[in-house]
Amino acid sequence: MASAISANKAELLAIANAVASEKMIDKSIVIEAMEEAIQKSARNRYGAENDIRAKLDPQTGDLTLWRVVEVVEEVEDYFKQVDLKQAGKLQDGAKIGDFIVDPLPPVDLGRIDAQSAKQVIFQKVRDAERERQFEEFKDRAGEIITGVIKSVEFGHVIVNLGRAEGVIRRDQQIPREAARVGERVRALITKVERNNRGPQIFLSRAAPDFMRKLFAQEVPEIYDGIIEIKAAARDPGSRAKIGVISHDSSIDPVGACVGMKGSRVQAVVQELQGEKIDIIPWSEDTATFVVNALQPATVARVVLDEEEGRIEVVVPDDQLSLAIGRRGQNVRLASQLTGHQIDIMTEEEASEKRSKEFAERSKMFEEELDVDETLSQLLVAEGFAMLEEVAYVERAELAAIEGFDEELAEELQSRAVEALERQEEAHRTARRELGVEDDLATMPHLSEAMLVTLGKAGIKTLDDLADLATDELIAKKREAPRRRNNADGPPMRRPQREQDKGGVLGDYGLSEEQGNEIIMAARAHWFEDEEPAPAPTEEPDNQEAADADSTQ
Numbered sequence: 001m002a003s004a005i006s007a008n009k010a011e012l013l014a015i016a017n018a019v020a021s022e023k024m025i026d027k028s029i030v031i032e033a034m035e036e037a038i039q040k041s042a043r044n045r046y047g048a049e050n051d052i053r054a055k056l057d058p059q060t061g062d063l064t065l066w067r068v069v070e071v072v073e074e075v076e077d078y079f080k081q082v083d084l085k086q087a088g089k090l091q092d093g094a095k096i097g098d099f100i101v102d103p104l105p106p107v108d109l110g111r112i113d114a115q116s117a118k119q120v121i122f123q124k125v126r127d128a129e130r131e132r133q134f135e136e137f138k139d140r141a142g143e144i145i146t147g148v149i150k151s152v153e154f155g156h157v158i159v160n161l162g163r164a165e166g167v168i169r170r171d172q173q174i175p176r177e178a179a180r181v182g183e184r185v186r187a188l189i190t191k192v193e194r195n196n197r198g199p200q201i202f203l204s205r206a207a208p209d210f211m212r213k214l215f216a217q218e219v220p221e222i223y224d225g226i227i228e229i230k231a232a233a234r235d236p237g238s239r240a241k242i243g244v245i246s247h248d249s250s251i252d253p254v255g256a257c258v259g260m261k262g263s264r265v266q267a268v269v270q271e272l273q274g275e276k277i278d279i280i281p282w283s284e285d286t287a288t289f290v291v292n293a294l295q296p297a298t299v300a301r302v303v304l305d306e307e308e309g310r311i312e313v314v315v316p317d318d319q320l321s322l323a324i325g326r327r328g329q330n331v332r333l334a335s336q337l338t339g340h341q342i343d344i345m346t347e348e349e350a351s352e353k354r355s356k357e358f359a360e361r362s363k364m365f366e367e368e369l370d371v372d373e374t375l376s377q378l379l380v381a382e383g384f385a386m387l388e389e390v391a392y393v394e395r396a397e398l399a400a401i402e403g404f405d406e407e408l409a410e411e412l413q414s415r416a417v418e419a420l421e422r423q424e425e426a427h428r429t430a431r432r433e434l435g436v437e438d439d440l441a442t443m444p445h446l447s448e449a450m451l452v453t454l455g456k457a458g459i460k461t462l463d464d465l466a467d468l469a470t471d472e473l474i475a476k477k478r479e480a481p482r483r484r485n486n487a488d489g490p491p492m493r494r495p496q497r498e499q500d501k502g503g504v505l506g507d508y509g510l511s512e513e514q515g516n517e518i519i520m521a522a523r524a525h526w527f528e529d530e531e532p533a534p535a536p537t538e539e540p541d542n543q544e545a546a547d548a549d550s551t552q
Contacts (some may be wrong), residue, residue, distance in 0.1 A: 025265050026128070031058050035123030043077035045303060046104065050081035051361065063102045063208050074542060092263070133164040137192045144213045145203070152179050159185060159203060166201035174205050174237040188213060191314040205272075208232035211240055214271055218264045219257055221246075227253045230282040237273055241333045243282035254279045285313070286548035290342065293334035297323035300337055300347060310341045338505040361385055378403065379412075387423075391416035420426070424448050436460045441519050441537040445514045450505055457504045466522040468504070474515035 017027060038054040042065055046052060055064045072081045073096055082090070082100075089537050090100050147159035147166060155170040157179045168187055172177070187203035188210040195199075204210055212229050223225040231243040246253040257279045258265050265277055278296075283289040287302040290311055303313040315323045324331050345353070358380055365376035368387055372378045382401055384390055390398070391413055398409035427448035431441075434455030439462050441451060458463055465473075503515075510518075 027058065028238050030125060031056050036124060038065070042104070051080055052104065066101045067104060068099055069102050069472055071098045071100060094216050096487075104138045120251060122458065123399055128200065130197075134192070135187070136192055137164060137199055137201055141189050141191055142209065142213075143189050144217070146184060146208070149179055149181050149185055151181060154436055157185070159187065161201065164199060164201060165184055166203045168203045168205060172202075172204035172206045174275075176206070176237060177273050177385045206234065206236035208240070210276070211242065211268065211272065214268045215242070215264075217235045217259060219259070221251060221253075221256045226251060229438055231337045231339075234275070235333060235334045237275055239276045239278070239329055239333065240272070241278045241280055241337045242338055243280050243289065243293070245282040254281055278333075286340065286495075290334065290338050290340070293337045293340075294330065297330065299323070301350070307502075310343060311338070312343050312345065312350075314345055314347055317346045317348065320344065320346050365390075369415045371412075371415075387419050389414045391420060427452050431455055434460065437462070440465060444517050445510060446518060450508055454504060459504065462522050462525055466519065466526065468519060470512060470515040470519055473503045474508075474510040474512065475506050475520065503521075 004262045011339050012241070037057050041050050042054065051068045053066055053068060056454070069080055069090075071080045072083065075083050080100075084464065090102055112134065119452075122356065145161060148163040150158045150160040152158070157168040159166045159168060166187070166189070168179075168502060169183075172190070179185070185205075188203050188207055189201060190204045190207060191202040191484075192199055192308045193202075194517045209232070211234060212232055214451065215229060216222045219227065222229065226248050227244055227246050230245055231244050232240070233242075234240040242257075244253040244257055246256070254465075256264075265279065269275060269277060280289075280292045280295060286304060290302055290313060291299045294313065294315075297315060297319045299313055299315055299319075303312040303314070305311070305394045313323070322330070331342050331344055358377070359535070361384075362373065362376045364387075365371065365384070366373055368384075369376070369390070379390065380402065395406070395409045397412060398404060398412060399406045424447070428441075431448055431451045432438075436451050436455040437460060440446065440454065440460075441448070443465070446454075454460070454465070459468070501539075
């Protein structure tokens with residue numbers, strides 16, 4: 001590059017063209033870098049205080065060097081100013097305030113100046129190359145790209161993408177997949193970030209979207225939009241599930257994805273290192289989709305709990321291990337695919353659960369309503385589970401139960417209201433014993449039972465409640481699905497584990513809107529405490545004060 005500074009004009013243009021072509025950047029950027037380098041070197045030779053400019057003609061290669069000076073009446077800076085007499089020698093008709101050009105002879109740069117100029121050009125070209133790389137890749141997130149493995153550093157794979165480099169982080173690789181330097185690899189571009197060292201291009205081979213894009217490449221119907229992959233879940237390197245739907249009733253989505261003799265799906269499986277893929281017909285009906293997602297297991301019954309976002313699936317005893325899968329893999333993938341937490345249980349367990357719930361509810365009605373066992377069981381059999389349902393249901397609905405009449409329905413509702421009032425009073429007493437202030441009882445949507453829960457969590461004042469975020473108050477507690485796993489023997493039940501601590505009132509089913517309303521109501525007193533500044537009082541002038549005194 002030293003020769004680039006002292007070269008003749010033909011060589012300067014040739015070098016500019018070569019660098020622009022090699023780095024795939026605009027030639028004008030290289031020309032600008034050369035001009036900046038020459039200007040810096042010229043200032044070193046003529047003095048850094050000078051305002052020196054250089055211009056390299058991109059067509060002819062002619063180099064022009066000059067300094068800019070201001071015409072002043074009295075010179076204070078001899079490097080950047082000239083008087084009117086001296087200005088007349090440089091430019092005819094110059095007047096005070098003009099900026100004129102003082103031509104300079106070309107400089108013969110020494111080795112040190114040339115080295116400095118080379119660094120300026122390299123830095124400028126490098127910055128332009130990084131910007132070009134970022135512009136090229138910034139909008140390509142979600143695309144599959146092919147590159148060559150350059151190196152493996154601390155488990156992260158560096159991939160040469162031709163005009164840039166990408167990285168497949170350790171957690172985005174397929175487990176047990178060997179990465180060998182020089183091998184070609186396909187991956188999904190997940191994110192592109194600007195960085196001082198150039199664009200950071202993050203790649204993934206473990207993301208579900210990578211599998212989606214592979215199917216789009218292998219299945220023309222997906223590429224054309226006739227078949228859509230509605231959901232996908234992966235356990236990278238082991239097993240995956242995709243939910244597909246066809247927008248053309250004459251085309252079977254599962255068959256199209258499998259292909260003739262499995263050719264299409266096998267191409268994807270080979271790219272994913274033998275990952276088994278279950279292709280499942282997608283359905284808008286949640287229960288149907290859950291049944292399909294748990295394939296190859298057979299499902300006997302599905303019970304949806306929309307409020308909790310959970311689904312109970314009942315399977316025959318001989319299907320339990322198959323439904324749960326090795327290390328819970330099948331039910332875990334089905335849960336990810338459907339977006340619901342799935343609990344698996346056998347017919348026997350479901351029967352035991354129903355019997356237990358029936359007995360508990362019957363016992364509760366028997367004690368709280370002071371009725372006999374037959375009547376309490378009849379209420380449960382009709383679908384009543386809580387006192388609130390009995391107290392506030394339409395009376396005609398209660399009276400319509402076989403063996404009931406209007407008088408009995410009225411009496412039951414009266415007893416239910418009294419029972420609820422007793423419970424509320426008991427909770428109120430417990431709340432006060434915990435030291436929860438009465439101010440909290442004025443907050444919207446909070447029952448006395450909720451206030452007891454808050455007190456047990458140490459939230460006893462409005463400030464305690466106001467300091468909480470909405471999620472800390474109402475986030476629901478989530479548990480891992482129950483599962484069985486024993487590769488060499490009969491399935492064994494593992495206890496449910498709490499995955500997410502959840503909010504203090506997470507068990508009460510409050511909505512986010514209600515949670516926000518509670519928090520904002522608790523914070524209202526913060527703003528009431530801020531007293532407005534008193535309005536300034538006007539002081540009477542001295543004359544008015546004197547007049548007042550004289551009057552007195």
